[in-house]
Amino acid sequence: MVTKTEETELNRLEIQVDNGGGGAWEYLCLVRKLKVRRSDKVLKHGLSILNDPKKRSNLGPEEWTLYEQVAVAAMDCQCLDVAKDCIKVLQKRFPESKRVGRLEGMLLESKGSWAEAEKAYSSLLEENPFDQVVLKRRVAMAKAQGNMSGAIEWLNKYLETFMADHDAWRELAEIYVSLQMYKQAAYCYEELILSQPTLPLYHLAYAEVLYTLGGLENLQTAKKYYASTIDLTGGKNTRALFGICLCTSAIGQLTKGRNKEEKESPELHSLAATALEKIYKQRAPTKLPLLNSALKGLKI
Incomplete structure (x- = not known):
């Protein structure tokens, strides 16, 4: 949960960067640290760094983290060509990476290619059945298609293994409430x-x-x-x-x-x-x- 102090600092940095005052990389790092979604800002300021060879080279290994961050933001903003380009760079650098494989699945989701995305995620889960990110993507994919019973099923299966995931319990409770399944929601809140x-x-x-x-x-x-x-x-x-x-x-x-x-x-x-x-x-x-x-x- 983001504290008021952290939110104030984030907003200060955002205003500073938007007005050309510098600090784009610090802003992007803070967005990532706090796990907040400022996709339009991340896309804009992330690309300004990636498109500048000098700024990009100064990042060192963090360059690849920024490519990933911008790819996700681009998908949120439906700038799928940008996301595809970022993923291609990461594929070339990390050809066997499961993390990049997740991004490929997310790109398929963004395109609405649900069957292909499910196939990609199933392949990743064969190698690692306890991949939390992929398991959560299945829930998100079911919700995006309006398949709430599917989302409930995947969340319950996920919670059988990751019982301490508070966000998952809360999400399940909110789905139950939306479906007027109040007894089940009460159990989640307990x-x-x-x-x-x-x-x-x-x-x-x-x-x-x-x-x-x-x-x-x-x-x-x-x-x-x-x-x-x-x-x-x-x-x-x-x-x-x-x-x-x-x-x-x-x-x-x-x-x-x-x-x-x-x-x-x-x-x-x-x-x-x-x-x-x-x-x-x-x-x-x-x-x-x-x-x-x-x-x-x-x-x-």
Whole structure:
């Protein structure tokens, strides 16, 4: 995850390079280090170095890394001729490279040659069945073709081996949510919370999935995870605060007519509502009447 300091430095360098202030190589290295996609900028500034023999020779062995970086950026920008030229240079320098083989498969994907890309990836996997990049490319390829069931299948197979890949669990959860497969999505978020218990993003996502599923037990658990999100964010997450109010209201409706001991206490709802009002007064005072109207509409 990119920190605010890193993002500030990246943006500073980008503005500097765009305005002719130099530092193109430093910018490209930072983009690569932070694993962010600034494909149009990478293509522009990468080519400016590769097309200048003196600048290119100054890179030493890093020249080949730049060819790879520019090739991927060119594919993102659908500049497939540029990507093809970069890959040809790499093929000539590293004729038996599996890394270059992956780029060839990605180029076939970019062209929409799905069968040929699958053939290329299958060949690479025969030599190394645990090639993470190639396995992930299969998932991406299924998604690009709109084959979500295929993407789910490949991701589940991938996670059987690489269980600690948080990004893969999150991607699988998001696919399940998009298909309204909320129970399966909940399982993915449980795995993420177990592995990274201090990340509020996963607590919030899990709470929202449980709230969507509904039912008294799910709503009570969702409320707990909305509360943990608030705790982890210092009380500043408006979605979690709203979640507390929504859960309290829904639980109240489900327990209506029951014994007092079984009913939900309104105390947490009141605290969340007060916090929301304070945030709206500071950030969006004109929308405060809408907030108050929405909160009044929730029956406790």
